[in-house]
Amino acid sequence: MDAAAPAAAPVQEQEVAPVPQEQQPEAKEQPEVREPEVRGEETEAKPAKRPKSTAKKTRTVELTLTVTGTxxxxxQADLVHGTKRVVQGLSISAAAVARAAKELHDDIAGGIEEVIETARAQHRTRMEELEAELAKVKAALAELSDED
Known part of the structure; x- marks a missing residue:
């Protein structure tokens, strides 16, 4: 030891009074980091599954039936299934169209009945014209037969 070196002063312990919380510097809060929990297969929570529906799934079928009348x-009827033409230009009777329309809905039947009734009126008119012409032809034929 060197004689010139001053002797170290004994260190005295001092009691430190606690600082009130209001005066303590704010510590930045850090998010709590949790370690992932490792669980056994028996205790691992599985997401809840929905119970399977007992209702049957409805399958939609797209059919387009076009009925055209003159x-x-x-x-005539045309039938399309999706994008595939199944029937084209199939001749059908007015009576079948009327029956089908009545089965479908009263509003449909009313609209189709109007069209059919218009066609009936036109046919009656044409029939009366033809009957009158036939009567003239019969009369002319009768005159020719009487002369013999």
């Missing part, structure tokens, strides 16, 4: 009373 003023003369001729009817």
């Amino acid at each position: 003023a003369d009373g001729e009817w």
Whole structure:
């Protein structure tokens, strides 16, 4: 030891009074980091599954039936399934169209009945014209037969 070195002063312990919380510097809060829990297969929680529905799934089928009528009373049907044409230009009777329309709905039947009734009226008119012409032809034929 060197004689010139001053002797170390004994360190006295001092009691430190606690600082009130209001005066303590704020510590930045850090998010709590949790270690992932490792669980056994028996205790691992599984997401809740929905119970399977007992209702049958409804399958939608797209069918397009087009019924076309003329003023003369001729009817045709076209049927398309999805994008595939199944039937095209199938001739059907006015009576079948009327029956089918009644089965479907009263509003449909009313609209189709109007078209059919218009066609009936036109056919009656044409029939009366033809009957009158036939009567003239019969009369002319009778005159020719009487002369013999």
